[in-house]
Amino acid sequence: MRGKRATSYDVAKLAGVSQSAVSRTFSPNKSASKKTRAKVLAAAQELGFVPDPIAKSLSLGRSRLAGLVVTQYAQQNYPVALKSAVDVMTETGDSILLQIVDATDDGDTAIARLLRRRVDVILCAAGVSEAAARTCAEASVPLVLINRRLNFAGVDQVGSNHAMVMRGVAQHLKDTGTRRTVFLDAGEGNWVAAERRRGYVAACAHVGLPEPDILVGDFDYEGGFKAVAQMGDAARNFDAFVAANDPMAIGAIDALTLELGLSIPADVQVIGHDDTAMARLRGYRLTSIRQDMRTILSKAIEMAYGRLEEPQREDADLLIDSTFVPRGSTRD
Amino acid sequence: MRGKRATSYDVAKLAGVSQSAVSRTFSPNKSASKKTRAKVLAAAQELGFVPDPIAKSLSLGRSRLAGLVVTQYAQQNYPVALKSAVDVMTETGDSILLQIVDATDDGDTAIARLLRRRVDVILCAAGVSEAAARTCAEASVPLVLINRRLNFAGVDQVGSNHAMVMRGVAQHLKDTGTRRTVFLDAGEGNWVAAERRRGYVAACAHVGLPEPDILVGDFDYEGGFKAVAQMGDAARNFDAFVAANDPMAIGAIDALTLELGLSIPADVQVIGHDDTAMARLRGYRLTSIRQDMRTILSKAIEMAYGRLEEPQREDADLLIDSTFVPRGSTRD
DNA sequence: GTGAAAGCGCTAACAC
DNA sequence: GTGTTAGCGCTTTCAC
Numbered sequence: 001m002r003g004k005r006a007t008s009y010d011v012a013k014l015a016g017v018s019q020s021a022v023s024r025t026f027s028p029n030k031s032a033s034k035k036t037r038a039k040v041l042a043a044a045q046e047l048g049f050v051p052d053p054i055a056k057s058l059s060l061g062r063s064r065l066a067g068l069v070v071t072q073y074a075q076q077n078y079p080v081a082l083k084s085a086v087d088v089m090t091e092t093g094d095s096i097l098l099q100i101v102d103a104t105d106d107g108d109t110a111i112a113r114l115l116r117r118r119v120d121v122i123l124c125a126a127g128v129s130e131a132a133a134r135t136c137a138e139a140s141v142p143l144v145l146i147n148r149r150l151n152f153a154g155v156d157q158v159g160s161n162h163a164m165v166m167r168g169v170a171q172h173l174k175d176t177g178t179r180r181t182v183f184l185d186a187g188e189g190n191w192v193a194a195e196r197r198r199g200y201v202a203a204c205a206h207v208g209l210p211e212p213d214i215l216v217g218d219f220d221y222e223g224g225f226k227a228v229a230q231m232g233d234a235a236r237n238f239d240a241f242v243a244a245n246d247p248m249a250i251g252a253i254d255a256l257t258l259e260l261g262l263s264i265p266a267d268v269q270v271i272g273h274d275d276t277a278m279a280r281l282r283g284y285r286l287t288s289i290r291q292d293m294r295t296i297l298s299k300a301i302e303m304a305y306g307r308l309e310e311p312q313r314e315d316a317d318l319l320i321d322s323t324f325v326p327r328g329s330t331r332d
Numbered sequence: 333m334r335g336k337r338a339t340s341y342d343v344a345k346l347a348g349v350s351q352s353a354v355s356r357t358f359s360p361n362k363s364a365s366k367k368t369r370a371k372v373l374a375a376a377q378e379l380g381f382v383p384d385p386i387a388k389s390l391s392l393g394r395s396r397l398a399g400l401v402v403t404q405y406a407q408q409n410y411p412v413a414l415k416s417a418v419d420v421m422t423e424t425g426d427s428i429l430l431q432i433v434d435a436t437d438d439g440d441t442a443i444a445r446l447l448r449r450r451v452d453v454i455l456c457a458a459g460v461s462e463a464a465a466r467t468c469a470e471a472s473v474p475l476v477l478i479n480r481r482l483n484f485a486g487v488d489q490v491g492s493n494h495a496m497v498m499r500g501v502a503q504h505l506k507d508t509g510t511r512r513t514v515f516l517d518a519g520e521g522n523w524v525a526a527e528r529r530r531g532y533v534a535a536c537a538h539v540g541l542p543e544p545d546i547l548v549g550d551f552d553y554e555g556g557f558k559a560v561a562q563m564g565d566a567a568r569n570f571d572a573f574v575a576a577n578d579p580m581a582i583g584a585i586d587a588l589t590l591e592l593g594l595s596i597p598a599d600v601q602v603i604g605h606d607d608t609a610m611a612r613l614r615g616y617r618l619t620s621i622r623q624d625m626r627t628i629l630s631k632a633i634e635m636a637y638g639r640l641e642e643p644q645r646e647d648a649d650l651l652i653d654s655t656f657v658p659r660g661s662t663r664d
Numbered sequence: 665g666t667g668a669a670a671g672c673g674c675t676a677a678c679a680c
Numbered sequence: 681g682t683g684t685t686a687g688c689g690c691t692t693t694c695a696c
Contacts, residue, residue: 007688019668020669020691020692023691023692024666024691032666052688052689054386054390054688054690057690058390058674058688058689059671060672063386075414075415082432083407083432086432090445097428098414098428113422117427118384118385282586283613341673350683352682353683355674387674388675389688391688
């Protein structure tokens with residue numbers, strides 16, 4: 001076993017067949033007689049032969065690598081996402097090349113790196129410019145956007161149906177007698193927060209709730225706390241806070257209870273987003289919304305490889321339903 | 333731009349030089365005259381030429397891929413770890429192939445997959461059998477263990493100095509008048525929790541604190557809560573709980589305050605581990621311990637590639653200091 | 665069904 | 681310094 005690994009030539013020699021016979025044996029649906037196949041497999045077994053993926057890549061023109069671009073936030077808060085993506089890929093023998101972008105949400109340089117690496121497809125859950133999309137198109141590398149939006153021919157998209165789930169949120173608030181509400185947004189350039197805000201604002205109009213006030217925090221716990229704490233007594237005028245994510249919602253809860261002495265959910269209801277581990281703590285019991293990241297990722301992968309086969313296919317734009325997860329921070 | 337990408341032959345033809353001249357121009361410290369280099373670079377620029385990493389891999393026998401095996405827990409709770417690993421690798425033009433193992437902490441199948449993928453090195457922050465280590469050795473793929481331990485020639489290790497930081501913890505507890513303490517351990521097979529437990533137990537002996545009681549939870553919030561809640565009034569006999577991680581510590585806090593009506597840190601002090609986002613919430617203000625994951629990862633990468641150059645180098649075993657982060661769940 | 669041979673795009677001896 | 685040539689380990693025509 002020590003030393004060089006066996007090649008298809010070694011196997012061929014031992015099996016007494018040609019090297020191409022070995023190649024055929026290891027390629028699905030290729031012609032090879034039962035006899036040859038058996039001889040080859042026996043020899044391969046004996047030598048511990050495994051086809052070299054690198055040589056395969058060079059020959060096939062496919063690296064069997066998929067690029068995945070995520071933000072630091074996603075990496076932390078959608079734990080199942082990364083794992084399910086890796087799992088889905090592993091099934092087909094492909095692997096994931098990860099790129100993590102920070103809060104600036106700029107996926108362009110990550111995409112450039114992945115392209116240089118010759119990935120077959122790119123899944124991007126970060127902001128992307130048209131220029132980057134064009135680069136992918138020129139390299140014939142399918143680009144699928146996750147929870148982001150870009151109008152560019154050939155780019156597929158998949159993400160959560162924020163508009164839909166927010167309608168349920170607004171309806172719930174209205175049903176529980178809520179009057180004035182606040183949406184805790186994140187700063188400029190946070191596409192996900194903005195999408196959730198748009199969904200909530202539209203939902204309020206839809207169910208007949210007054211238009212919410214918009215408060216801007218930092219998409220994290222401190223951001224949510226400070227934004228609400230700075231409202232001071234003005235915060236007492238609202239009876240529900242809907243946040244763009246869980247950390248902000250928890251920050252809001254701490255500001256409302258610790259700073260203003262309000263009681264949750266009696267005085268004010270709070271709703272987060274992403275159903276993170278924090279939401280389940282008994283000290284908060286935060287009502288939240290769970291995105292179906294498993295489905296989103298597997299659909300994204302499916303779309304990407306689908307387009308690799310059929311580049312001219314019409315652009316897809318898929319919305320996946322999220323789930324409302326009621327807990328103690330809202331009333332029934 | 334549309335269509336096939338340029339190869340070194342295209343560049344050679346346009347520049348009026350040989351293909352090998354192009355190769356040399358793009359390889360650091362290879363002989364090439366200023367003139368040729370300039371011509372080549374100009375031609376490359378014009379054609380948008382970028383050396384194909386796949387062909388390079390085949391020729392060099394290096395994939396420029398590093399395998400990284402982490403547990404699901406690590407992926408969630410050491411957010412900086414993954415990013416810093418990716419960053420460090422990206423600098424040198426290498427990439428990371430991620431494998432995520434679940435709570436069983438079994439890295440063997442992940443390692444097998446990475447080996448099949450022909451990664452150059454493997455960094456493993458999950459449990460590994462001797463057999464797997466041997467497989468790596470036979471394939472001449474350096475294996476570096478992160479926060480795990482295995483006695484196998486050629487395997488380097490790097491991890492947190494749990495013994496050292498736990499000595500500080502024990503000293504702090506002793507200095508603040510603590511008498512009887514509990515260590516919240518995780519179940520069988522959780523190497524990290526066990527290492528922290530061993531460190532704490534030894535530290536107690538070292539500073540003259542009575543041997544701690546060991547309580548076993550599930551390495552998560554519910555696990556910590558239930559373990560302590562089930563103690564019932566017996567929990568009142570202890571004045572400090574040291575947990576193997578933050579979620580368990582927070583669970584302990586909730587059980588101690590919500591179920592037993594104890595006050596923290598006046599009645600009982602609680603200390604977690606990993607300094608996660610949860611620890612900073614005002615509702616808990618959990619004293620914790622921060623591992624220096626950036627350093628651990630960069631050292632691991634350094635060790636792995638170092639051994640690739642020098643396979644016979646003597647085995648390394650590095651301990652990196654962690655930091656005690658005092659917050660409101662402990663007294664001064 | 666099977667083998668011979670070309671080719672994927674690069675690096676590295678080797679000779680000049 | 682530079683060009684020629686032989687690989688790296690596969691897949692895939694193309695004859696037979």
